Amino acid sequence: MSNQEYQVTRSSNAARVAAILGAIVVVVLIAAPWWAGRADMRLMGEMFLYLALASLWNLMAGYAGLVSVGQQAYVGFGGYMLFALTMFAGLHPLTAIGLAGVLGALISVPVAVLIFRLRGAYFAIGTWVIAEVFRLSFAQVSALGGGSGSSLPVGIVKSLADARDTREALSYWLALGAAVLVVAAVYFFLRSRRGLALTAIRDNELAASSLGIDIWRTKLVVYIVSAALTSMLGALIFLQKLRISPDAAFSVNDWTAFVIFIVVIGGIGTVEGPIIGTLIFFALRETLADLGTVYLIVLGLVAIVVMLKAPRGVWGLIRSRFDLQLFPLRYRVIRRGPSKGA
Amino acid sequence: MEWLNAIVQGALLGGLYALFAAGLSLIFGVMRLVNIAHGDLIVLAAYLGLTVTAATGLHPLLALVVVVPAMGAIGYALQRGLLNQTLGDDLLPPLLVTFGLSVIIQNGLLEVYSADPQKLDAGALETASLSVGGLSLGILPVLTFAVAVAVIWALQWTFYHTSLGRAFRAVSDNQDIAQLMGLNRRHVFGLAMALALVVTGIAGILLGIRTSFDPSIGGGRLIFAFEAVIIGGLGNLWGTLAGGVILGVAQTVGAKIDPGWQLLAGHLAFLFILAVRPNGLFPRIAA
Amino acid sequence: ANPVLRVGHVSPRTGPLAAFAEADDYVLEAIQQTFSAGLENNGKTWSVEIISKDSQSNPNRAAEVAADLILGDEVDIIVAASTPETVNPVSDQAEINEVPCITTDCPWQPYFFGRNGVPGEGFMNTYHFFWGLEDVIAAFLDMWGQVDVAKSVGGLFPNDADGNAWGDAENGLPKPLAAAGYSLVDPGRYQPLSDDFSNQIAAFKEAGCEIVTGNMIPPDFATFWSQSAQQGFAPRIVTIGKALLFPSVIESLGERGEGLSSEVWWSPNHPFSSSLTGASAKDLAEGYSAASGRPWTQPIGFKHALFEVVADVIRRAEDLEDPAAIVETIAATNLETIVGPVNWANGPINNVTKTPLVAGQWQKDGDAMELKIVANSNAPDIPTTGEMKLLG
Amino acid sequence: MTTILKLDAVCKAFGAVKVADDLSYEVAEGEALGVIGPNGAGKTSMFNLITGTLAPNSGRVIFAGNDVTSHNAARRCHAGIARSFQVPQPFSHMTVFENAMVAATQAAGLREHAAERFCIEVLEQTGLLAKANTTAGSLTLLERKRLELTRALCAKPKLLLLDEIAGGLTEAECVSLIRTIKDIHAVGVTIIWIEHVVHALLEVVDRLIVIDFGRLIAEGEPHAIMDSPEVKEIYLGIEADA
Amino acid sequence: MPDDILRMQGLDAHYQDFQALYGVDMHVDTGEVLAIIGANGAGKTTLMRSITGLIANGPGQILYRGVDIGGMRADQVARLGLAMVPEGRQLFPSLSVEENLVIGGQMGRRGPWSLEKVFALFPILKDRRAVPSTSLSGGQQQMVAIGRALMSNPDIILFDEISLGLAPIVIKDIYDALPGIIGEGMSAVIVEQDITKALSVSSRVYCLQEGRVSLEGASATISREEISRAYFGIQ
Numbered sequence A: 001m002s003n004q005e006y007q008v009t010r011s012s013n014a015a016r017v018a019a020i021l022g023a024i025v026v027v028v029l030i031a032a033p034w035w036a037g038r039a040d041m042r043l044m045g046e047m048f049l050y051l052a053l054a055s056l057w058n059l060m061a062g063y064a065g066l067v068s069v070g071q072q073a074y075v076g077f078g079g080y081m082l083f084a085l086t087m088f089a090g091l092h093p094l095t096a097i098g099l100a101g102v103l104g105a106l107i108s109v110p111v112a113v114l115i116f117r118l119r120g121a122y123f124a125i126g127t128w129v130i131a132e133v134f135r136l137s138f139a140q141v142s143a144l145g146g147g148s149g150s151s152l153p154v155g156i157v158k159s160l161a162d163a164r165d166t167r168e169a170l171s172y173w174l175a176l177g178a179a180v181l182v183v184a185a186v187y188f189f190l191r192s193r194r195g196l197a198l199t200a201i202r203d204n205e206l207a208a209s210s211l212g213i214d215i216w217r218t219k220l221v222v223y224i225v226s227a228a229l230t231s232m233l234g235a236l237i238f239l240q241k242l243r244i245s246p247d248a249a250f251s252v253n254d255w256t257a258f259v260i261f262i263v264v265i266g267g268i269g270t271v272e273g274p275i276i277g278t279l280i281f282f283a284l285r286e287t288l289a290d291l292g293t294v295y296l297i298v299l300g301l302v303a304i305v306v307m308l309k310a311p312r313g314v315w316g317l318i319r320s321r322f323d324l325q326l327f328p329l330r331y332r333v334i335r336r337g338p339s340k341g342a
Numbered sequence B: 001m002e003w004l005n006a007i008v009q010g011a012l013l014g015g016l017y018a019l020f021a022a023g024l025s026l027i028f029g030v031m032r033l034v035n036i037a038h039g040d041l042i043v044l045a046a047y048l049g050l051t052v053t054a055a056t057g058l059h060p061l062l063a064l065v066v067v068v069p070a071m072g073a074i075g076y077a078l079q080r081g082l083l084n085q086t087l088g089d090d091l092l093p094p095l096l097v098t099f100g101l102s103v104i105i106q107n108g109l110l111e112v113y114s115a116d117p118q119k120l121d122a123g124a125l126e127t128a129s130l131s132v133g134g135l136s137l138g139i140l141p142v143l144t145f146a147v148a149v150a151v152i153w154a155l156q157w158t159f160y161h162t163s164l165g166r167a168f169r170a171v172s173d174n175q176d177i178a179q180l181m182g183l184n185r186r187h188v189f190g191l192a193m194a195l196a197l198v199v200t201g202i203a204g205i206l207l208g209i210r211t212s213f214d215p216s217i218g219g220g221r222l223i224f225a226f227e228a229v230i231i232g233g234l235g236n237l238w239g240t241l242a243g244g245v246i247l248g249v250a251q252t253v254g255a256k257i258d259p260g261w262q263l264l265a266g267h268l269a270f271l272f273i274l275a276v277r278p279n280g281l282f283p284r285i286a287a
Numbered sequence C: 001a002n003p004v005l006r007v008g009h010v011s012p013r014t015g016p017l018a019a020f021a022e023a024d025d026y027v028l029e030a031i032q033q034t035f036s037a038g039l040e041n042n043g044k045t046w047s048v049e050i051i052s053k054d055s056q057s058n059p060n061r062a063a064e065v066a067a068d069l070i071l072g073d074e075v076d077i078i079v080a081a082s083t084p085e086t087v088n089p090v091s092d093q094a095e096i097n098e099v100p101c102i103t104t105d106c107p108w109q110p111y112f113f114g115r116n117g118v119p120g121e122g123f124m125n126t127y128h129f130f131w132g133l134e135d136v137i138a139a140f141l142d143m144w145g146q147v148d149v150a151k152s153v154g155g156l157f158p159n160d161a162d163g164n165a166w167g168d169a170e171n172g173l174p175k176p177l178a179a180a181g182y183s184l185v186d187p188g189r190y191q192p193l194s195d196d197f198s199n200q201i202a203a204f205k206e207a208g209c210e211i212v213t214g215n216m217i218p219p220d221f222a223t224f225w226s227q228s229a230q231q232g233f234a235p236r237i238v239t240i241g242k243a244l245l246f247p248s249v250i251e252s253l254g255e256r257g258e259g260l261s262s263e264v265w266w267s268p269n270h271p272f273s274s275s276l277t278g279a280s281a282k283d284l285a286e287g288y289s290a291a292s293g294r295p296w297t298q299p300i301g302f303k304h305a306l307f308e309v310v311a312d313v314i315r316r317a318e319d320l321e322d323p324a325a326i327v328e329t330i331a332a333t334n335l336e337t338i339v340g341p342v343n344w345a346n347g348p349i350n351n352v353t354k355t356p357l358v359a360g361q362w363q364k365d366g367d368a369m370e371l372k373i374v375a376n377s378n379a380p381d382i383p384t385t386g387e388m389k390l391l392g
Numbered sequence D: 001m002t003t004i005l006k007l008d009a010v011c012k013a014f015g016a017v018k019v020a021d022d023l024s025y026e027v028a029e030g031e032a033l034g035v036i037g038p039n040g041a042g043k044t045s046m047f048n049l050i051t052g053t054l055a056p057n058s059g060r061v062i063f064a065g066n067d068v069t070s071h072n073a074a075r076r077c078h079a080g081i082a083r084s085f086q087v088p089q090p091f092s093h094m095t096v097f098e099n100a101m102v103a104a105t106q107a108a109g110l111r112e113h114a115a116e117r118f119c120i121e122v123l124e125q126t127g128l129l130a131k132a133n134t135t136a137g138s139l140t141l142l143e144r145k146r147l148e149l150t151r152a153l154c155a156k157p158k159l160l161l162l163d164e165i166a167g168g169l170t171e172a173e174c175v176s177l178i179r180t181i182k183d184i185h186a187v188g189v190t191i192i193w194i195e196h197v198v199h200a201l202l203e204v205v206d207r208l209i210v211i212d213f214g215r216l217i218a219e220g221e222p223h224a225i226m227d228s229p230e231v232k233e234i235y236l237g238i239e240a241d242a
Numbered sequence E: 001m002p003d004d005i006l007r008m009q010g011l012d013a014h015y016q017d018f019q020a021l022y023g024v025d026m027h028v029d030t031g032e033v034l035a036i037i038g039a040n041g042a043g044k045t046t047l048m049r050s051i052t053g054l055i056a057n058g059p060g061q062i063l064y065r066g067v068d069i070g071g072m073r074a075d076q077v078a079r080l081g082l083a084m085v086p087e088g089r090q091l092f093p094s095l096s097v098e099e100n101l102v103i104g105g106q107m108g109r110r111g112p113w114s115l116e117k118v119f120a121l122f123p124i125l126k127d128r129r130a131v132p133s134t135s136l137s138g139g140q141q142q143m144v145a146i147g148r149a150l151m152s153n154p155d156i157i158l159f160d161e162i163s164l165g166l167a168p169i170v171i172k173d174i175y176d177a178l179p180g181i182i183g184e185g186m187s188a189v190i191v192e193q194d195i196t197k198a199l200s201v202s203s204r205v206y207c208l209q210e211g212r213v214s215l216e217g218a219s220a221t222i223s224r225e226e227i228s229r230a231y232f233g234i235q
């Protein structure tokens, strides 16, 4: 048969090298408490949390076509659950983080039923309104400080670990773990047949449904999983912030606009994009944030310039130039060399 | 009577929301552009009004003569110089560009005008009221409502009864083919944005008279504008007006029950309508 | 070289609360000048480096920059000012990271209760000086008592840290107002940046309120104030916290700004002077006006005082290398500052001490609007500069 | 012979336009049925009703003995119905091969490796193998149509619905397309084919139905149908001989 | 005045890195019907899109009535009197049938075509003039696309895959109408896969193969063998 000459691959040398390098980097990062300063660890911890948020948003927007500007709903929800479960139910913070994920998943189901009726830009606005409803609703809960917010009692933070160093290392590892877990989960999900279905839905719903893909269910699964993980990330974030208030917890700028910035600048619809984007975003912030308004103006300019020069983001640019994929998802059909021919 | 008052005041507030939303609805309808900077452009218009009134001593309403063309020109330039480059079937590049624009406008205004709250001084107009059947209605909110109705009527008419409106719709449907009809899409989009910002200019001045503003308040208004557009249904500006009024009334009625529910009630009304009619109340164009 | 002591400073330089920090550059520059020769501690001269960061009026960002200052810049003392949105997250970070922290410019109830403080226990590392709601109420009552109005008060409290504290049934305005014979109409907490106050106005009209009080942000007040006129509601006294502090806000209200009243935490007429420079309140205020061309604002004094306390602590600390020793020194402070005495020994609650508060009214003085002090019975050493007038 | 598809009094209207008007017919397993009718007669709509993209106002669709009227498109696909779209609906950002893989893994339920092999086979059969790594968005219109066919085949259907796939082909291309479809038919796949290129249709189908205004107006042996005066008049535009 | 209305000289076209046309030389005489044939992907659509300015091309590559239109924007080219019936209809979904037609005529070029004449040509459209163009069948949409192009009263009209998706009766109607259309003094370029049809209505024919002209000749005299050779190259 002539098609014996053809072969399908999903990997490349670059990807294999990247996998090895990636593993080394992760090991080095795990060891950070022994080589990095407290501030560096905190910064990296924050980067990991943003990377995780960005990867999840990318999964939704870049692959499932669910452009949400309301993920702050789950960040804030997770944060509030951490506070509520530790302060009122007396749970250990780690248990509370896990449970925040479960609750996030639960609450996302009715939300999904409602907003999945919307498409495209409507969906985006709908999610934003949902997040506002979350914000305004939590602002009515006086046990959690209402609109004023609440601080996490010191005792709860100390229950993580008594020594400050251990505590800091622990929150760093939690953040690192979250990032690695989310990126890996997204990658392996996309490589699976469900991932293929997801990409198909993004491209053309009509054709996807005619090819046996249950669009609603596939999107729902992605949405719920993102909501659960985002809620857990929210709990982690506010474990570091120590203080929560509706405006901070459900800030569209902090938890969604910056995340969109990261993903789109980095390259949406690629696993690599959020990583690149996170690096760019934090590079800008660390060098310029003290300039106040100027920093924000620069951020705006970067967003505009990148979108004009590289609408597929920085990684999109790199990929089209060098045909590079560090997390190989594409199928390539290649013809075997004649030497192998029968 | 109190309920009636709440409803009437809410409806008048809805006029302001509809005015915020009208420009947004236009560019969303024509370019499928989700303009995150819309709220900040409204604030920009208010600041332009401030500068004009401060420099010339004109009444803010007369300052419209300067602000409206200026906003139109800004809109045209913005579209041709920047936004045209980002349009395509992808929602995100324009979203991010307008996000960038929003941040730039906000912080630019902060640099120029500082964070001080400002207000346009419209003199007696601000406090004047008329009494209708025991209700006391501010002249300014009534005027705002009337302006909203007029603006929306004009936009709707332009959109569906003029060749410019036809051009808007054609270019929004299929840019390539519209070019074959002799339409320069960049110019048409420029005109659409100019028209949208003309409306924004009017909205900005009326906002600046109604309340005090500082560079950061644009974002808060944006979501109401979006909600009004969506409630109304894409491509139907009367729907946008209805959407604004529904939001306004939901807010005041919610506040009547408990002031904490004012904003929440508006959002819940929005979600309720979407649950029942995902394409809005009066969609003219399939989304 | 001298050992270096780092002081971290967080304030809302940008964002909606930026007015509170508008004089930061001026104040910090003057402070740095006085610190330039170094400060004496136990016979050694320490160089003091102030690292100032912007919270962008955003509590998330405030927590972040505070952590940055603590972990990255390894500051030895951290200070913060201006509303709970900045003060609380910074204090929380300092508390958990065990860094001495001094804050001001936020009533103590939202500071203390807003951080889940437990009376009698308080905090380990964080200290605060400002006034409390009891003072604001006393000052308001003092002012209202001077004129003849119906004792029916309309309350406008937003659902934010300040508003919740002011309106709180236990610790806020309601109880003392009732005790003083005023009836309070409180329709409930509204969400900040509301576009409509017609329900509140209707309720106030119905109850015949002649006084309106509360704590609002400027845009909300402006909306409320013009709607009041449109809907025929004309109170005789309007005394609002926060929104009416700044001359720029009053100016933006035009004619309708005249006669509004507010609490006064600090003014050029306060009879205090700086322990650091010896300058009087008047000197400081005029210095700022001259340098910036803008009118004085109340936070100037407190920002200056914050660093007076810092300097005092540095001078007195037993061991500047030891955070615990610094905390002890803060607790033992007894200093006359440009905003009055700061002494945590006689605070109303753990970790808090109070500075005097009076009330004032914006009155026309020539062309400009000026905040005249009209009620001072709770701090008689601060002279009044005008007399309370009714609106309308 | 068993019936694989049965339309039972299906009606569907868009406002005043009836796209299916009491439409009833049966298709036997392994049959190749041709559909002709004027533009706008409701042929594509009929496919939409069969695949579940459109819900009928009344009537039933029965596939392989089951009433599938209430089933969504995905479910009917899993039951064995695949189609090509008249206006191609590619997954534009995916490659041709990935388009095929979607069908093979989701619709046919093949495992990864088997799916890859199968897709290559089908791509070779439909002549798109050379374009396997091209993104579908950059295909020409006719290549997209061929991709439609490819995807439908990769779904391993029992019933294959083809909507105008021969239009615009050169004569040689048309010949090879006919051969392909005959091959598919030969392995037992039931086919319903809408086509205006009548000569191609006649090479393949066993039976022909004619639709006009959503109604079935003729049905029977292809050549006989083509010769009927009615078809000549409303479809071919030839004056019926007296 | 040159007797060719349109002339391509060394026309190249690219999609990013991919070159779709290689130095195409071609001309259309005034008043003639030219047929272009070629296999799938040969570059026929690309050629049409290049002529109308939808694909950027260089100066000097396309002359229209002797004027260089290479590098012009599509709307400028359209105003000069070039119209195209695009592959796959591409109507404006948010415009009604009538508006779709009217917008074709809004450049204000004078000439024989008007709404009435288009309705006379395709009577079914008159009944459905007020409905959204999306709710037309494929064939009806093709009629609107043709009418829309005619409404601009072009001097030259390009048909890409004129009969694709049409029932035989409609194809017949359109081909029957074609002489009338051309008779109004228009020139036309037709892409058509049905070679017999293409040859019967055209005066001359070009065959494209992989982006190059592989054959040129008079429709009446060209032979079938030549054409099939030109389609697939020398085999």
Ligand SMILES: Nc1ncnc2c1ncn2[C@@H]1O[C@H](COP(=O)(O)OP(=O)(O)OP(=O)(O)O)[C@@H](O)[C@H]1O
Pocket (backbone or CB within 6 Å): D137, D138, D139, D140, D141, D142, D143, D168, E015, E018, E020, E038, E039, E040, E041, E042, E043, E044, E045, E046, E047
């Ligand atoms: N948008 C595009 N991006 C990249 N390549 C394209 C694009 N459109 C067409 N091509 C390529 O250009 C070549 C010529 O395409 P063109 O559409 O001009 O062919 P055609 O002769 O019209 O074919 P058909 O008969 O299939 O319509 C083809 O190889 C095609 O793959």
Ligand SMILES: Nc1ncnc2c1ncn2[C@@H]1O[C@H](COP(=O)(O)OP(=O)(O)OP(=O)(O)O)[C@@H](O)[C@H]1O
Pocket (backbone or CB within 6 Å): D014, D017, D018, D019, D037, D038, D039, D040, D041, D042, D043, D044, D045, D046, D086, E134, E135, E136, E137, E138, E139, E140, E165, E167
């Ligand atoms: N979504 C819709 N809304 C309103 N009318 C529609 C819709 N879809 C189709 N129609 C109408 O239904 C009729 C049948 O359309 P359909 O596409 O089924 O025709 P067809 O037989 O496939 O024609 P063609 O051979 O031209 O493709 C047409 O008159 C069309 O206007």
Ligand SMILES: [Mg+2]
Pocket (backbone or CB within 6 Å): D043, D044, D045, D086, E138
């Ligand atoms: Mg059809």
Ligand SMILES: [Mg+2]
Pocket (backbone or CB within 6 Å): D140, D141, E044, E045, E046, E087, E160
């Ligand atoms: Mg083509």
